Amino acid sequence: MRAAIPFPPISPDIFSVTLFGLDFALRWYALAYIVGILIGWRLALMAVKTARLWPEDKSPMSTAQVEDLLTMVILGVIVGGRIGYVVFYQPAYYLAHPAEALMIWQGGMSFHGGLLGVIAAGLYFCTRNGVPKLQAADMMALAVAPGLLLGRIANFINAELWGRQTDMPWGVIFPGQAAQECGPLIEICARHPSQLYEAALEGVLLGTLLLWLAWRRGALQTPGLVMGTFFAGYGLARFIVEFFRQPDAQFISLDNPLGLALQTGGYGFTMGQLLSIPMILLGIWFILRARKA
Secondary structure (H helix, E strand, O other), X not given: XXXXXXXXXXXXXXXXXXEOOEEEEEEHHHHHHHHHHHHHHHHHHHHHHOHHHOHHHOOOXXXXXXXXXXXXXXHHHHHHHHHHHHHHOOHHXXXXXXXXXXXXXXXXXXXXXXXXXXXXXXXXXXXXXXXXXXXXXHHHHHHHHHHHHHHHHHHHHOOOOOEOEOOOOOOEEOOOXXXXXXXXXXXXXXXXXXHHHHHHHHHHHHHHHHHHHHHHOOHHHOOOHHHHHHHHHHHHHHHHHOOOEOOOHHHOEOOEOOOOOEEEOOEEEOHHHHHHHHHHHHHHHHHHHHHHO
């Protein structure tokens, strides 16, 4: 019998209480969002308070402006993330059931859509307040990694967004639908813990690189460099992890078992990879542009 790791007995709920016949619970996923936002907010404040990090030793915005921007960014994540999921992943379903597009409590968020929402919110805020756009983008990019790390760990705890089947010894036996989709003839349904792969690449590795560039290499002195590194780094990490991540069910069929959103002759890209390619190219462009400035 091949080796595999049993899924740890961790409940998605940190605790739950029943009041007046209604159940209220604090979930790890909600806590991940809250703590990730708080850590990102503190990183942004630390950056703007350290004037030497910025061009001409002048911070691009005040601490009060950082807090105002945070509110808009949160709205951008929620609205953009939901619209992105509806448009990128299940447009046909939501065209048939438009009212459900607003039911975010049922799940379904897209990182790439959330990113577009953040970009839109950031552009609006900077234009309205006269804040340098590239410097604000660098600050926001610096603050994202903790949320990515905690969010992916919460995905693992929730046993969602699991990976493809594997016979590697670190494969995890996820419960519920993940096991059912393997079929009754599979003795051990072990899958790549792709959530943890993403946590390591997008959260730990990319986050450490961005902090090192900002505080040790003076990257914030060159507007656009930190943002470009984030775009390229996240896009590359997500592109790689997509080889191990189970694609959304609507892309899988008998003729397309790998769930490729675009394919020719059995080769192609998943939706996550298609959305990551523009990020990689845009990130490289911003890096080259910043280095030439």
